[in-house]
Amino acid sequence: MANRGEAADYYNGAPQDNNYQMESTKYPQQPPQYGQNYEPPQGAPPNETQPPYGQLNGEGKQTFEQAFTIQSPKYHDLWAGLLFIAVFLGFAAVSGIAIQGYSHTFSFNGGGIYNSRNDFGLSTNTIVLFAFVLVVAILLSYGYMWTARVFTKQLIWITGILNIVFGFVTAIYMLSRKYWSGGVVFLLFSIFAMICFISWIPRIRFSVLMLQTSINVSKKFGHVYLVSLLGGLLATAFAAWYSVTLVAVYVKYEPSSSGNNPACNTGAGGCGSGRVIGLIVFITFAMYWISEWLKNTIHTTISGVYGSWYFCGNNFPSGATRGAFKRSITYSFGSISFGSLIVAIINCLRQLCSIAQQSAGQDGNIVGTILFCCIGCIIGLLDWAVQFLNRYAFSHIALYGKSYIEAAKDTWKMIKDRGIDALVNECLVGPVLTMGATFIAYTCALLAYLYLIFTSPAYNQDGSYTPVVVAFAFLIGLQICNIFTTPLSSGIDTIFVAMAWDPEVMMRDHPDLYQQMVAVYPHVQQAIHA
Numbered sequence: 001m002a003n004r005g006e007a008a009d010y011y012n013g014a015p016q017d018n019n020y021q022m023e024s025t026k027y028p029q030q031p032p033q034y035g036q037n038y039e040p041p042q043g044a045p046p047n048e049t050q051p052p053y054g055q056l057n058g059e060g061k062q063t064f065e066q067a068f069t070i071q072s073p074k075y076h077d078l079w080a081g082l083l084f085i086a087v088f089l090g091f092a093a094v095s096g097i098a099i100q101g102y103s104h105t106f107s108f109n110g111g112g113i114y115n116s117r118n119d120f121g122l123s124t125n126t127i128v129l130f131a132f133v134l135v136v137a138i139l140l141s142y143g144y145m146w147t148a149r150v151f152t153k154q155l156i157w158i159t160g161i162l163n164i165v166f167g168f169v170t171a172i173y174m175l176s177r178k179y180w181s182g183g184v185v186f187l188l189f190s191i192f193a194m195i196c197f198i199s200w201i202p203r204i205r206f207s208v209l210m211l212q213t214s215i216n217v218s219k220k221f222g223h224v225y226l227v228s229l230l231g232g233l234l235a236t237a238f239a240a241w242y243s244v245t246l247v248a249v250y251v252k253y254e255p256s257s258s259g260n261n262p263a264c265n266t267g268a269g270g271c272g273s274g275r276v277i278g279l280i281v282f283i284t285f286a287m288y289w290i291s292e293w294l295k296n297t298i299h300t301t302i303s304g305v306y307g308s309w310y311f312c313g314n315n316f317p318s319g320a321t322r323g324a325f326k327r328s329i330t331y332s333f334g335s336i337s338f339g340s341l342i343v344a345i346i347n348c349l350r351q352l353c354s355i356a357q358q359s360a361g362q363d364g365n366i367v368g369t370i371l372f373c374c375i376g377c378i379i380g381l382l383d384w385a386v387q388f389l390n391r392y393a394f395s396h397i398a399l400y401g402k403s404y405i406e407a408a409k410d411t412w413k414m415i416k417d418r419g420i421d422a423l424v425n426e427c428l429v430g431p432v433l434t435m436g437a438t439f440i441a442y443t444c445a446l447l448a449y450l451y452l453i454f455t456s457p458a459y460n461q462d463g464s465y466t467p468v469v470v471a472f473a474f475l476i477g478l479q480i481c482n483i484f485t486t487p488l489s490s491g492i493d494t495i496f497v498a499m500a501w502d503p504e505v506m507m508r509d510h511p512d513l514y515q516q517m518v519a520v521y522p523h524v525q526q527a528i529h530a
Helices: 004-013 077-105 122-148 150-176 180-221 224-254 273-311 319-330 333-362 366-400 405-416 420-426 429-455 466-501 502-510 512-519
Strands: none
Touching: 077 224, 077 333, 122 150, 122 180, 122 224, 122 273, 122 429, 122 466, 150 180, 150 429, 180 224, 180 273, 180 333, 180 366, 180 429, 180 466, 180 512, 224 273, 224 319, 224 466, 224 502, 273 333, 273 366, 273 502, 319 333, 319 366, 319 466, 333 366, 333 466, 366 405, 366 466, 405 466, 405 512, 429 466, 466 502, 502 512
């Protein structure tokens, strides 16, 4: 966290508009209700004669469940939870059948990089490629988290510059190899990233303060980094499972023009291009949903920790991380599954659109490339809007245990009424972490592209599988890093939501942070009391 004396000096010396002067007598003890039942967490004081948040009048240290009790019914959106379990079991079944077919033809597909006789579909060569991608993704993601913790102030600059430079390097290299579709896409993304970063420079100071606050809280309370590490390892393990399943589906069901695919005669089903497409779409959708559920479960768990810090700073609940995680996988399981399902559908459509765009570019279809690029942009905007709402809705669910739709409606209305949207727009941490994940995804995509060039597998002599492999490598790197960095953004999201529910707690229990926020962004006084 920034030095308190420096922040106070800045605050005292900065010119202050009279409209922004803080007058404690102007703000009531409780936030206005707006007709939406905006209530602080259970245990909050209805008036000034009762104890502060988190104190139990001498009854000892409270638990997370006592600090944030939820009313009946406790379980919501059960249909989404049951559907999620069914899709997971379906993914496991498809994986088992496909891998069984792959194992029976292991010698035909090769035991390493170069000894495959498969010249019509993905083989063991691709599994080795994805293994390299996974190692690079997890090492870079862990390194990025370490950089955020040690070089917090510099992280935003480092992320923005590296993301732009590496994006241009990747684009130029692909264009130099005449891989037009991939090169043009990376070039457009890099130009857009550069324009965004330049426009963000005035907002970096406020963003650095919020990121430092999130890191400082994570060092003192809960097991934030342990959750991040375990979540990242689970994400990597699942990505490895998905990678093997993806290759095995091609091995098991991809028809050969010469009819020499021995896997077609083993196990269940026969070969067919339609079957391959259908199964790839299903397992990719399942992968998105499962990985989104994992990311949002981590987010909800960490939100419980930061909510405890905000509302219960005088008596931090025992077992806050454990209690928040338990609530995430029990009462809120269906709600998390529901919100993750919406994102999974959007991301799956965007992934299919990306593959179609690159395939059109590979075939020289300029019209198709432009069309799919435009569709991808529209889907990307929709994804941004849903992800934006989900971040704050899940923080609400973590503390209040409501259904997904109810939490999304209440949170959006509350954010707009309170004026917290001004703080959200001012803070760059979410976009910066997305840039960091994109940088790692760029690295994984470039690695996959270089691997295909230098190993030149028999199945890709004409380059037809390059768009598919590069797109999935990009996806794997992106998802793994997003899960690793979720705890950082979760803390900031929860602080914003908690400030909207009860800004008085910020001024009363966290005065240092409040003064530093005013110092770097004076409008905060008006924003949280709008």
